[in-house]
Each structure stands twice: as structure tokens, then as C-alpha cells.
Amino acid sequence: MARTLTQLAGIGVEVLDGVGPARAKGLAELDIATVADLLQHYPRRYLDRTREASIAELRPGEEAMVIGRVRSISSRRTRSRKTMVLAEVADGSGRLKVSFFNQPWRERQLPSGTEVVLFGKAEEFRGRLQMTNPVVDLIGDRTGRIVSVYPQSAKARLNSWDLARMVAEALRRAGTFAEPVPDGVLARFGLVDRTTAFADIHAPDTMAAKDAARRRLVFDELLRVQVRLVQRKVDLEQHARGVAHVVEGPLVDRFRSQLPFVLTGAQERTIAEIAADLASPAPMHRLLQGDVGAGKTLVALLSLLVAVQGGHQGALMAPTEVLAEQHALGIRNLLEGFTVPDEAEGSLFEGADMERSLRVELLTNRTPAAARRRILEGLGDGTVDLAIGTHALIADAVSFSSLGLVVIDEQHRFGVEQRAALRAKTTSGSVPDVLVMTATPIPRTAAMTVYGDLDVSVLDEKPPGRTPITTEWVRDEAGEAAMWEAVRGQVAEGRQVYVVCPLIGESEKLEVASAEETYAELTAPGGALDGLAVGLLHGRLGPADKEQTMDLFRTGSLDVLVSTTVIEVGVDVPNATVMVILDADRFGIAQLHQLRGRVGRGSHRSWCYLRSGEISPDGSARLDALVRSEDGFELAEIDLDLRGEGTIMGERQKGRNDLKLASLRRDREWVERAREVAVELVGDDPTMADHQLLADEVDALLADPDQADFLLKG
Ligand code: ADP
Ligand code: MG
16 A cells, blocks of 8 residues: 555654664654654755766866775874864775865764765875865765765764665655645646655666656645645635625725825735725735835725725734834824714714714824823724724734724734734624735745735835935945045935944844944044934934934934934835945845835935945845845845845744755745645645645644644634
8 A cells, every 4th residue: 555644754763673762862863753754854965976086087176076985094283283184095096185174073084994975176286186175975885876965963873874774764665655646737747756756866866867856845845835825825715704895985085086196007906906805705814015115005004994984993013113103194194184984973863974083093102101091992992993003002901893904014023923913903703804014025936935825916116206226335435435425415405314324233232332333423523424413313212212313304304314223114204315324234135125215215316325345245245236226026036046045934934844855946936836736726625625645744744734824813
């Protein structure tokens, strides 16, 4: 009978010959507890022995792989007091000197007689061939044409050939694997069957067979994640009771008719997508992605008005007080004079057409106690229509009478639990719609994996009339002098300027100190900003001071705002045209792009100066990318290439290790294929009765089956 991976996930490694308690402990160090874990402990490298060179064939200056036996090994101290380990390695054809600097442990690793594989560049030294600091693999006595090298761990006391032997036994005893993926799907993508895939990933005859095996197993990993996400989504759509909003109505009409500009095509499109979700009785879970300045706030506000005009409440949750206040300010302006039916009176006098002002309240931790009491009361009895705030909105005491829509701005600053908590805030019994807005562009495939349970709308067009931002990398002192000159020039023309201070590790205290120092230096007599009206903003200022400084900048009383990254998110001062970022190489691409997005919001030409001297290749690549591109999505792709997916996954899936082989970067197209197949296979049956093997496997193998769940909690 064919084996399933689910069965093997239930069998401990101790069943294998030669795996006793000690070995099992070693395997546990590698996170291998079951036979399924072992089979998914994939080689990290393959040695293609057909490409091996004999020592006699080595040419100075060329990279090569040689396999030989250690003849002798010794260590000594160099004049600069470093350790040098010297080995002599021989194969049938000749001898090679190998030296390792600063790797004293090599002497123990490579006792005389050890068979080693060396990768490196051969060099001629005093007429003899030698390799310095080559990559070393120990493979034991392997004979195959292609040798698999497994990730090992000294602590586990297991070497590559131990692992290869255990895997071989496991595969032999497992026999044929049951196939959870329909034949049609395998055929569509030219995928090999699972039995072949496991055999060839571990012990391939050719590199091509290994590649085919990898494709299949990558597909399986991605498919499991996608199936889980799609199952959750379908399940929720079928079971949770949301609000079916009426999209057309007086508030929306009025708001649209008094907008001073035309909505962009992308805004209209996303509004239509959101409207369709709002009109449906299933709760919405939508991610609205849009670059900084793309006009997300407006889309959110229109959506919130849909909820309010139907007699429900809307909530807008922002990550910082500054941003919540900014939203409240802007939204109150836009909704000046708006009214809603007065429920209390209206019910008494049918048709009396009583109206009251639409009530917008701001709730943060600094809301005074009395006001806070009033607001909580209003949320509870439904007389507050729109609540804007920080995480104070999800404090225990807060309860809405009928929360219809929650908008979460700049999602990346929020924890999952907070989102879930906000959802659970309504006493009406129906689940509110949720719109998550983010200005951090996420590459499409990463979004599919990380946010696969959300529908995604993309605002990929900026409002017209924006002037491009010229970005410059300021590399030296002369450039810096010119930069401050340009800053003063802009101030002379009535524009305003942000100066962002170096990011210092994780320490807010150091960051504040650095901001204070920078401020003092720039404003000192003879300093670059001497004589200008300069404000200082950082996280350790009291709320009142912070607010006052922001107000002074907003109203134009300050020319320059020196700050830490507290201004990163959402601050909107159209008259600001220059963004100076000091020690710019310390920031990531996404953060730099966010910061840059604070300028270029008005009709004046804008500049972004990235000040940074000598830096690492990675830092250079980041700054180059910013200079070259203003497109957030393009930058996100570059970021993914530079950093790998770990950081993207990190936000939402800390410790997720479902993807052992698949890379969101390298296997982009497979993410999309897996998504397509998952949607097909789940269909409208989240239990997947027709694909039981796959459903079981998803349950058994995903590191934490509930991990994909957290957006939908509550
Ligand atoms: P985001 O939140 O996506 O960064 P905002 O919603 O803050 O962007 O919009 C940035 C600025 O653009 C705001 O001042 C807003 O009033 C303006 N804006 C939004 N939509 C349009 C539009 N269609 N035409 C012109 N200006 C717009
Ligand atoms: Mg915004």
C-alpha cells in the first residue's frame, strides 16, 4: 500500500535501524523528530563528481573541485599571532598544499586519512600548487556520480553520510508514496510524481533529475500553504455573518460631489472592489496596497462613509498618535457639515427627518479622562459615527454598538492580536468588514503567501500633478555643503524641510541623543541651519511638546523639522519639498522610500538627499535603487532580491518553517501556480472532501496550522 506523508509525520525516527536515543537526540537538534521530517531534511548542496578535477589537472587561478585524502596536517602561529593550519592533500595524481587562516578547528576536523572535498582557487606559490581557505565538505566514502551534502550540525554529532544513510533507509522502507495532487495538475505543470521526487532530491543520478525533484517538492510546499489560506478564506466567507452595506447613499454622494479633484482611475477601481465586498453579507478582508501619496486615505474614508450612512459605525486605527491626530484633523475638515439621521428622534417622529451632525471622535492614550468617558459612551450607544485612534481603540473598556467597518492604516506596525481584538469590539453580533491599508509595497508573490487569506487591491497610480522627486546620494563633505546650500535655498523660497537623523540600532535612547546632537550642531552659530526656524521631534518628547512642534511645522512657522523616524509614516505637509536623510545607509529600502514619500506631495518640485559616505556593497545597492526608482513596487522587488524573503515573512510569520525548499524569490511563478491550484482544489468545500489526502497533509505538516489564521481570529 502506498504511504502518505501524513502517516510518516506520525512515525518517530527511532524506528530506523541504528537510530537509538543518542542519534534521536542528535536528529532533534536538527528539528527532525519524525520520518517525514527526515525526508524533508534536504541536501544543501550536491557534488557533481563528473566535474571533479584531479590535482594534476589544476591550473593556477582557476576555481575547481578536487577530492582527495589528507596526508598530513599541522598548525602554527603566524607572525601576526594568527593560527594557520597547513594540510597536505593527495589524490592519485598529485599533491596539493592547503592552508587555513584563523580556523584552528580544522586540525581536529581533518585528521590525517580523512577524505575531503575541496572547492577553491588553486594558486601557485613557490612553484607549488596550493589552495587557501577553500570550502571543505566531508562526504565519507561515497561513490555515486552525484553526492548529496546535508546540512549538518556539530552539536548533533551527525555528519552528511550518517544522514544520507538514514534517509536512504527511510525511503526504502516507505516504498511508494500516495499521490495527493491530481494527475491533471501534475501534467499541466510537468511535475514528477512524489515517489520520484523524494528519491531524486536525496540521491539523484543527474543534476537534471535533482532539479525536477526540487520543482515538485517546492510546488508541494507552496501548495500546502495556499490550500490552508484558501480553506480559511472560504470557510469564513461561508460561516461568518457580516453586514451587507448599501453602497449608494447620501453621505457618499455628498462626499463625492464636494471633492476638489477627480479620483484617479486606480482609486475608482479599488473603491468599486471594496464596494462589492461591502455590499456582500460576507465580511470583507481586504488589503489595500498603495504607494505613499497614492490616495489611500480617501478610499478609506469613502468606505467608512458607506458604513456610517447605513447606520453603522466606522473605526480608523493608526499606528502612532501623530498619525491618528493627522487623520482626525483631515477627516473632520472633509466631513465638515455632514449630517446623519438622528436615530433617537427619528424613531419617535416617523418621517420627521431629524438630522444631527456626523460625529467624529479621536481616541488615543492622551485623550483626557472626561472626554474619554464621553467618547466611550458615544461608541456604546452609537452616537459616535467615526472613531479615529491608536491602539487605544482596542482597550478593554471600548465597545461599539454596531461596528460596520474597521480600517487599519499602515498595517505593518500592528500586531495580529490587535487586529483580532478590534474585530471583536462590536456588540451587534455581526463581524465588521476589515480593510487593511499598507504603503509598504509587497511583491505580488510574497503578498500571496503572507496575505493569502486577504483579497488585495492595489492603488498603482498617483494623483495627477505630482512633481517628481529628485533623489541624490550625497557621498562626501563637498556634496553635503552643497546639500545644505540647497536646503537654505528652498527655505528662502518659502518651502519646508525634513531632516531625519541616523537610526541607531534598537535603542530609542541613543536615537534621541543623536537627534539632539544633530539638532544642536546644525543650529549652532555658523551651523548649516543657523538662523532658520528649526524644530526637533523625537519619541521621548512629551505629548504636548510633540503636538506643538508638529503644529508649528504644519502651519509653516518652522522651516525645518529635525526628527527621528517618528515622521516616517503618514505625515502630510504639502509645502515640504526637501527630505534630508542622514546616514541613509542605515535604513532599509522600504523605510527610505517611506521617508521620501513625505515630500513631493504638493505642486512644488521636491528633493530627497541621502547622505552617506563609505558603505557596504548592500548599502550601495539600496541607495542606488532609490536614486534610480521612485516606484515602490519596483523597489520592493529589489529589496526582496537583496534581502531574501526572511524579512518579509518575518513580520507576519515569525518562525514559519513550512517553506524548507521553496524561495519566494527564486520560485515566484510557482507561488502563483500553487495559488491557482489551491483555489481550484478547495473550490467551495473548505474540508476538501474530494482531496482528503491533501487536506490531511496540510493539517499534519504545516508547522502551525493556525498560523495562517490570525487575521481571521475573533
Ligand atoms: P496615502 O495615504 O496613500 O499616502 P493620501 O491619501 O494621504 O495618500 O493622499 C495624499 C495627498 O493626495 C492628500 O493630500 C490627498 O488629499 C491627495 N489626493 C488624494 N487623491 C487625490 C486625487 N485623486 N487627486 C488629487 N489629489 C489627491
Ligand atoms: Mg496615508
